[in-house]
Amino acid sequence: xxSSEFEPIPMLSSEPVPAxxxxxxxxxxxxxxxxxxxxxxxxxLFMKGTPEAPACGFSAxxxxxxxxxxxxxxxxxxxPDPRIRQELSAISNWPTIPQLFADGELVGGxxxxxxxxxxxxxxxxxx
Amino acid sequence: xxxxxDIKQRIEAAIPGATAEVEDYTGGGDHFRASVTxxxxxxxxxxxxxxxxxxxLGEDVGGAIHxxxxxxxxxxxxxxxxxxxxxSSSAP
Numbered sequence: 001x002x003s004s005e006f007e008p009i010p011m012l013s014s015e016p017v018p019a020x021x022x023x024x025x026x027x028x029x030x031x032x033x034x035x036x037x038x039x040x041x042x043x044x045l046f047m048k049g050t051p052e053a054p055a056c057g058f059s060a061x062x063x064x065x066x067x068x069x070x071x072x073x074x075x076x077x078x079x080p081d082p083r084i085r086q087e088l089s090a091i092s093n094w095p096t097i098p099q100l101f102a103d104g105e106l107v108g109g110x111x112x113x114x115x116x117x118x119x120x121x122x123x124x125x126x127x
Numbered sequence: 128x129x130x131x132x133d134i135k136q137r138i139e140a141a142i143p144g145a146t147a148e149v150e151d152y153t154g155g156g157d158h159f160r161a162s163v164t165x166x167x168x169x170x171x172x173x174x175x176x177x178x179x180x181x182x183x184l185g186e187d188v189g190g191a192i193h194x195x196x197x198x199x200x201x202x203x204x205x206x207x208x209x210x211x212x213x214x215s216s217s218a219p
Contacts, residue, residue: 058194094174095181095188096195111197112173 031087034076038091038101041074043126046088047098051075058110059098065117066100071126073100102126128156129191134184135161141183142167144202157193164205173199 038044043066049055051063055077066073078085078097089095092106100107107113107125116122131149138147138161145165152160161180168176176199181188188195 058196089189093178106174108174108177112177115173115198 028087030081030083031091034084034088034091037074037076039104041101043071043073043100043102045073045075045098045100046078046084047075048077048079050077055079056097058096062098062100062110062113065113065122066126069117069123069126071123129187130156131159134159134192134195138163138180138183142179157191159192159194160196160198162198162200164200164202166202168199168201169203 034046045051045059045062045066047054047056047059047062049059051067054060054063063075076084078088085097088097088099092099092101094106094109096109098110098113100109100113102125107122108116113122116125131151135147135149138149139145142163142165144167145163147164148162150160152158163180165179167179171179177197180197180199184192184195
């Protein structure tokens with residue numbers, strides 16, 4: 001068993017969300033669901049694919065590091081709807097996937113997570 | 128389609144004093160590895176350092192540039208860092 005708690009976030013997974021009108025201002029259900037997910041999970045990874053079946057090498061490496069540290073994490077697959085990635089990047093001001101958050105803050109993408117892991121800093125940042 | 132050389136020049140032109148090494152590691156013009164050393168990174172966290180580089184590349188990241196593995200360092204870190212043998216040649 002993997003140590004991850006893969007929790008598809010209902011808002012973000014299957015149901016097609018009605019497209020908000022352009023410049024919808026505050027009412028942006030996808031963005032709100034992402035923000036909520038980030039604040040509700042101590043450690044959450046936005047990735048391509050799932051921890052069990054990563055769809056990208058960078059996501060796979062990040063999952064492997066989290067599993068090596070035995071840090072429990074929630075995961076969200078950004079692939080089902082391109083708007084998840086758009087809104088996530090708008091929130092985080094970070095253009096690439098994966099993105100790891102801890103305590104509501106962006107920790108980094110694959111490069112930073114790898115660097116912190118190799119420097120022995122990652123566990124402390126996540127626990 | 129950007130080349131490694133284009134990306135290197137854009138980074139070095141936009142970030143004062145930066146030196147960049149950029150490698151197109153698949154040869155396909157869309158997956159790159161970049162190592163950037165710049166005095167502008169001094170005092171910034173890793174996230175901010177990477178954001179500076181991403182800002183230079185703008186919408187190309189996630190567009191023409193499918194992936195760019197980034198390593199950022201300040202000049203003092205570049206001097207003190209032990210050379211890492213693993214980065215030299217790892218052609219897939």
